[in-house]
Amino acid sequence: MHIHRYEKIWLTFGISALVLFLIVLGFTAFAQGHTPAGGLQTIDPKLVDQTPPFDNPGVKKVDENRYEVNLVAQVFSFKPNKVQVPVGKEIVFNVTTKDVVHSFTIVGTNVNMMLIPGYINTAKYTFDKPGKYLVLCNEYCGAGHQLMQMEIEVIEG
Amino acid sequence: MKAERISSRDIPISLSHIYIGFTAVFLGAIFGILQGLVRGGIITLPSWISYYEILTAHGVLLALVFTTYFIFGYFYAGNSRTMGPMTPSERKIGWVGFWTMTLGTAMAAAMILTGQASVLYTFYLPLKASPIFYIGLALFVVGSWIEGAAMFMQYFRWRKEHPGEKTPLFGFMVTATNILWIIATIGVAITVLFQMIPLSLGWIQTVNVELSRTFFWYFGHPLVYFWLLPAYMIWYVNVPKLIGGKIFSDSLARLAFLLFIVFSMPVGFHHQLTEPGVQEGWKFLQVILTFMVVIPSLMTAFALFATFEQAGQAKGAKGIFGWVKVLPWGDVRFLAAFLAMLFFIPGGIGGLINASYQLDSMVHNTLWVVGHFHITVGTPVGMTFFAATYWLLPYLTGRKLTPFMNRMGILQTIFWSVGMLIMSIAMHTLGLEGAPRRTAFTTYNNNPVAQQWFEGFFGNYATLAVGGTILFIGAMLMIYNVIHLSFFAPKSEEEEFPLGEENEEAMVTPRFLENWKLWITVSVVLILVAYTIPVVDLIVNSAPESIGYKTW
Ligand SMILES: [Cu+2]
Numbered sequence: 053m054h055i056h057r058y059e060k061i062w063l064t065f066g067i068s069a070l071v072l073f074l075i076v077l078g079f080t081a082f083a084q085g086h087t088p089a090g091g092l093q094t095i096d097p098k099l100v101d102q103t104p105p106f107d108n109p110g111v112k113k114v115d116e117n118r119y120e121v122n123l124v125a126q127v128f129s130f131k132p133n134k135v136q137v138p139v140g141k142e143i144v145f146n147v148t149t150k151d152v153v154h155s156f157t158i159v160g161t162n163v164n165m166m167l168i169p170g171y172i173n174t175a176k177y178t179f180d181k182p183g184k185y186l187v188l189c190n191e192y193c194g195a196g197h198q199l200m201q202m203e204i205e206v207i208e209g
Numbered sequence: 210m211k212a213e214r215i216s217s218r219d220i221p222i223s224l225s226h227i228y229i230g231f232t233a234v235f236l237g238a239i240f241g242i243l244q245g246l247v248r249g250g251i252i253t254l255p256s257w258i259s260y261y262e263i264l265t266a267h268g269v270l271l272a273l274v275f276t277t278y279f280i281f282g283y284f285y286a287g288n289s290r291t292m293g294p295m296t297p298s299e300r301k302i303g304w305v306g307f308w309t310m311t312l313g314t315a316m317a318a319a320m321i322l323t324g325q326a327s328v329l330y331t332f333y334l335p336l337k338a339s340p341i342f343y344i345g346l347a348l349f350v351v352g353s354w355i356e357g358a359a360m361f362m363q364y365f366r367w368r369k370e371h372p373g374e375k376t377p378l379f380g381f382m383v384t385a386t387n388i389l390w391i392i393a394t395i396g397v398a399i400t401v402l403f404q405m406i407p408l409s410l411g412w413i414q415t416v417n418v419e420l421s422r423t424f425f426w427y428f429g430h431p432l433v434y435f436w437l438l439p440a441y442m443i444w445y446v447n448v449p450k451l452i453g454g455k456i457f458s459d460s461l462a463r464l465a466f467l468l469f470i471v472f473s474m475p476v477g478f479h480h481q482l483t484e485p486g487v488q489e490g491w492k493f494l495q496v497i498l499t500f501m502v503v504i505p506s507l508m509t510a511f512a513l514f515a516t517f518e519q520a521g522q523a524k525g526a527k528g529i530f531g532w533v534k535v536l537p538w539g540d541v542r543f544l545a546a547f548l549a550m551l552f553f554i555p556g557g558i559g560g561l562i563n564a565s566y567q568l569d570s571m572v573h574n575t576l577w578v579v580g581h582f583h584i585t586v587g588t589p590v591g592m593t594f595f596a597a598t599y600w601l602l603p604y605l606t607g608r609k610l611t612p613f614m615n616r617m618g619i620l621q622t623i624f625w626s627v628g629m630l631i632m633s634i635a636m637h638t639l640g641l642e643g644a645p646r647r648t649a650f651t652t653y654n655n656n657p658v659a660q661q662w663f664e665g666f667f668g669n670y671a672t673l674a675v676g677g678t679i680l681f682i683g684a685m686l687m688i689y690n691v692i693h694l695s696f697f698a699p700k701s702e703e704e705e706f707p708l709g710e711e712n713e714e715a716m717v718t719p720r721f722l723e724n725w726k727l728w729i730t731v732s733v734v735l736i737l738v739a740y741t742i743p744v745v746d747l748i749v750n751s752a753p754e755s756i757g758y759k760t761w
Contacts, residue, residue, distance in 0.1 A: 055461070059511050066507040070500055077566050081493060086567050090492070091485045096753035127760050152758050153333050153418065155483075155574060159643035159658050162570040164483055169335060169418050170752030171485035186658045190574040190645035192329050194336070194760025195259065198651035 089165035089175035097169040100124055100150045111135050114144075123147045125154040125167050128196035130187065136205045139182045148172045155191040158204060166191060179206040212604070212705035216294030219285060220605050222303050226282030227602065229311065230275045230594075231691045237270035238684035245632070245677030247650050249670040250663065260649035261327040261761055268330030269321060272436075272586060273349075274314055279594045280439045281307075281356055284383045286605060287442075288360060290706045291377035292367040295359070299366075303359035310352025316345030327761040329647060331429070332405070334421045337757030340409040347401050350394050357387040375718055378459055379446055379708070385466040386438045388725070389431055392474060392732060396427035408757045415754035419486040420747045426477035427740065430499075434473040436586055438466065440593040443546060444513055447597065449709030451543050452536055454520025456709040457512040460718040465512070467722065468505040471732050472498060475739030479564040483573050486752065491743045492566070498739060499564045506557060513550065519712070541618030542610075542707075545596035548626050552588035556581065559637070574647070576673075577640025580633040588629050592622065595687055600704060602694040609701035610694065617690055624683030632676025638668035 055063075080086045100106050105122040109131055112120045119141055124131040126149065137143050147156045149167040157164045158177070165173045179185075189200035240263040246252045247260055254260060285303065289295060295303065319341070320326040326338035332346075364380045400421045407413040445462045449455055456462065478487055478495035521532020537543045559581040562568050572578060599618050603610045610618075640646075644662045653659040663670055721727065 056458070056515070059461075059508070059515075062511050063504070063507060066503060070503050074497055074500060077496065078493070081489075081566050087489055088482045088492075088567060088570050089485075090483070090487070090489060092488065093485075094750075094752040097755050098753070127758075151755075152335055152760055157574070157643075157645065162567075164570045164573050166481075166484040166574075168422070168484055168486060168752075169755040171419065173483075173485040186643075186653060186656050188645055188653060190648070191333075192261065192264075192647040194758075195261065195327075196760075197261070197647070198649040201653045201656070 089163070089173055091172055091174040093172040093174075094170055095148050095172055097148075097150055100148055105146070106148060111137060118142045118144065120144045120146065123156065123202075124150060125156065125189065125200075126150040127152065127194050128189075128200040130156075130189075130200070130202040133202040134205070135202075136207055137179065139179050139206050139208055142176055142178050145175050145177065146172050147174075152193050153191050154189045154193050154200065157188055157190045159186045159188060161185070164190070182206045182208055212703055213290070214702065215286060215289040215706070218300065219289040219294055222300065222307065223282045223285040223289075224605050225307060226278045226285065227598070227605075228695075229314075230278035230282060231688060233270040233274035233278065234684060235688050237267050237275065238681055240264075240267035240270070241684075242677055242681040245674040249674035250650055251671070251674055253650070259324065259327060259761065261329070262321065262324050264647060265327050265329050266318070266321050269317065271591075272330055272582075274318075276436045276586070276590065276594075277310075277349075277353060279598075280386070280435070281353075283439060283443075283594075283597060283601060284360060284386075286601060286706065287379045287446075288363055288383055291379040291708065292363060295363050296366070299359050299362045302362070303356055306352045306355030306357075306359060308352070309355055310349050313345040313348025313350075313352055316341050317349065318345075320345065324761070331425065333425070334400075334404060334408070334416050334418050335755040335757050337409055337759055338405075340406060343401055343405045343409055347398070347406065350398055350401070353394070354391060357391055360384070360387055375459075376723060378456070378462060378711075379442065381463055381723065382438065382442045382446070382466055384725070385463075385470055386435060386442075388729065389438065389470045389473065390435045392470075392729075392736075393428050393431035393435065396424040396477075397429075400424040415756055417747065417751050418755050419484070419752060420744070422481060422484070423477065423487070423740075423744060423747060426480040427474070427736075428477075429480060430477050431473040433586070434469050434502075436590045438469060440549070440590045441466075441509060443593050443597045444509075444550065446709050447600075447707045448513075448543065448546050449516050449520070450705075450707035451540065451546075451600075452517065452520045454516045454523065454709070455712040457515045457519070457712055459711045460722060461508055461512060463718065463722045465505040465508045467728050468508075469502065470728060471735060472501040472505070474732055475735045476502075476564075478739075478743075479569070482566065482569045486747060487743055488746075491739070495739055496564060496566050498735070500561070503561075516709075539615075539619070541615050541622060542596055542599045544619060545599070545622040545625075546593050548622060549589045549592040549596065552584045552592070552626075552629065556585035556589060560585065572640055574645060575640035576636045576644045576646050579646045580636030580640060583629055583636065584633045588626070592625055592629075595621070595625070598687075598691065599694075600707060602691065603698065603701070603704035604706050606695050606698075607700055607702055608694055608698035608704070610704060611698060614690065614693060614698060617686065617693070621683055621686035621690055624679055624686060626683075628676050628678070628680030628683050630676070632673055632680060634667055635669060635673040635676055639670070639673065642668050644668075644670075 154167045185204040187202045320339045326342035328336045476499040479499045524535045526532040
C-alpha cells in the first residue's frame with residue numbers, strides 16, 4: 053500500500069515515541085516496582101469480621117521499618133475511622149469491603165485502590181511529612197457515599 | 210441547485226432516531242446542570258429526588274441514549290444516500306430493532322426516574338437495581354443488534370449487486386462500527402443476562418463481582434470507540450466536502466477503522482488497574498494493547514489536517530499555514546466539527562495518562578476522569594454530532610439552513626465550547642487536587658483539604674458550576690435549533706448530505722481491507738490472548754461470591 057512520505061515520517065515518529073514510552077512504563081513497573089494497587093488474596097465478604105487480620109483492624113507494627121494497616125470498608129464508613137502511623141516508615145495498607153464496591157483513596161498521595169467484595173487489596177506508601185490525611189471513598193456505593201471518609205494522622209516516629 | 214435526495218421511505222426511521230437522541234439531550238442537560246449546581250453548593254435538591262438519581266439519568270441519557278440513537282439515525286441516512294434505499298424487509302427489521310431498543314430505553318428510564326435504579330450508568334454489581342432496569346438494558350442491546358442486522362443486510366446486498374466495484378466508504382465505515390459494537394456488547398450482555406437479571410429476580414443468590422466488572426470493562430472501552438468512529442466518519446467523509454476538499458486517502462481511512470476494531474477490544478483491564486483479582490502481567494499487557502490505538506489516531510489526525518491543507522491550497526492559499534485563513538470559519542457545519550477536533554487533542558493526551566500503568570493511581574475515579582469524559586465524548590463526539598445535525602436535519606426534513614440559523618448554530622457552538630472549556634479545566638484541576646467523581650455535595654465534615662475545593666479560581670466547584678451553566682445554555686440553544694430546523698425553517702431541497710470524493714492521486718484500495726472474516730478473526734484472536742487466562746482464572750479460582758445490595 054502506498055503511504056504518503058510525510059505520513060510515513062509522522063507515523064515513524066509517533067510509533068517510536070510510543071515504543072519509548074512503553075519501555076519507560078515497563079521499566080518503572082517491573083524493574084523499580086512501581087505497580088498500581090492490587091492483589092490476589094481472597095476473603096469471604098460475609099465473614100470479614102471473623103477473618104484475621106480484619107477481626108481486629110487497625111495498625112500493626114511488623115518490624116522497625118514496616119507497619120501494616122488493616123482496614124474494613126462498609127456502607128458508608130471505614131473501620132477504624134482514624135489511625136496513627138509514623139512518618140518515614142513503609143506502611144502496607146490491606147483493605148477489604150464487607151458489602152458493595154468502595155474505594156480507599158488517600159487524598160494527596162497515589163494510594164488509590166478499588167475495594168472489590170471477595171478480595172483484599174494492598175498498597176504500600178511511605179509518608180514523608182507528618183500531618184492529617186483525608187481518606188475518602190471515590191467509588192459510588194449508595195445514598196451516603198459522600199459521607200464515607202476516615203483520617204490518617206502521620207506523626208513523628 | 211437541487212441536492213441528491215434519499216428515498217422518502219428511509220427518512221422516518223432516520224428522523225425517529227435523531228429525535229429520540231435530542232430528547233435525551235434535553236433531559237440529560239437539565240439533570241447535568243442540576244448536578245453542577247448541587248456539587249457547587251449553590252442549590253440543594255428537594256427531598257423527593259436524590260443526587261445519585263439525577264447522576265444516573267444524566268449519564269444514561271447523554272452517554273448511551275443520545276449517542277446510540279444519533280449514530281443509528283446518521284447511519285440510516287448515509288447508507289441510503291450512498292447505497293440506495295433499503296428493501297422493505299431491511300427497513301422492517303430496522304424498525305423492529307428501533308422499537309425493541311426504545312422499549313428497553315423506556316423501561317430503564319422509568320426505573321431510574323422512580324429511584325429504583327440509582328446505580329449510575331456503570332451499574333456495578335453487587336448494587337442491585339430493579340429487574341425491569343436490567344431487562345430494559347438487555348432489550349436496548351438486543352434492539353441495537355437487530356438494527357445492526359438491517360444495516361449489514363443492506364451493505365452485503367449492495368456488494369452482491371455491484372460485483373467488482375469499490376464499496377462506498379460510508380457503508381464500509383458503518384459496517385466496521387456495527388461490527389465493533391456487536392463484538393463489544395457481547396461482554397455487557399453476558400453480565401446482564403447471566404448475572405444481573407438472575408440476581409435481581411432472585412434466581413441466584415450470589416454473584417462473582419470481579420468477573421462481572423471484567424465483562425463490563427471488556428465492553429466499556431470499545432463503547433468509547435463506538436461513539437468516536439461515527440464522529441470520525443463525519444470528519445473523514447462529510448467535512449472534506451463542506452470545505453471543498455477531497456478525502457485524503459480512502460484506503461488509509463479504511464485501514465484506520467479496522468485498526469480501531471482490532472485494538473479497542475482487548476484493553477478493558479486498563480480501567481481496572483487499581484483493582485485486585487487480576488495479575489499484574491495481564492494488566493500490563495492490556496496497557497500495551499491500549500496504546501496501540503495511538504497508531505490509527507495518528508493516521509486520522511494526519512489525514513484530516515492533510516485534507517484541510519489541500520483544500521486550502523486548492524483555494525490558492527500560500528505558505529505553511531496559509532490554508533488556515535481560507536477555511537469556511539463562518540459555516541457552523543465546519544466550525545463546530547473543527548472545534549470538536551481541537552478538543553480531542555487534550556482529550557487524547559488525557560486518555561494516555563489515564564491508561565498509563567502507574568499514572569492512573571493519581572487520577573483514578575477523581576473529577577479528572579469526568580473532565581476527560583467531557584472533552585472526549587461530550588465535545589469531540591457530541592459537538593461533531595451537533596455539527597452534522599446542522600446539515601443532516603435540513604437534508605432529512607427538506608428545509609433550509611438559513612443564514613439566521615447558521616448564526617444561531619455558531620452561537621450555540623460558542624456556548625458549548627466555552628462551557629466545556631471552563632468546566633473541564635475545573636474538573637481536571639479538582640481531580641488533580643484529589644476531588645472525587647460521582648459524589649454529592651460534601652465538605653467531608655469541613656475537612657480543610659476538601660474545603661480547598663471550594664476556593665481558588667480553576668480548581669473550584671463554583672467554576673465547574675459556571676462552566677456547566679454556560680454549557681446548559683448551549684444545550685438549550687441546540688434544542689431550539691433542532692426544533693427550528695425540523696418545523697419552522699423555510700422549505701428547500703438544496704441542502705445536501707455532503708459526501709467527500711477521494712483524492713485522484715490516492716492509491717487503489719487493496720482488497721484485503723474489505724475481508725471482514727480476516728479482521729474479525731484477528732480481533733477475536735487478540736481478545737482471546739488478552740482475556741482467556743485471566744477470565745478462566747476469575748472463574749476457576751473464584752473469590753467468595755457476593756449477595757446483592759440496594760444501598761440508596
Ligand atoms: Cu463507599
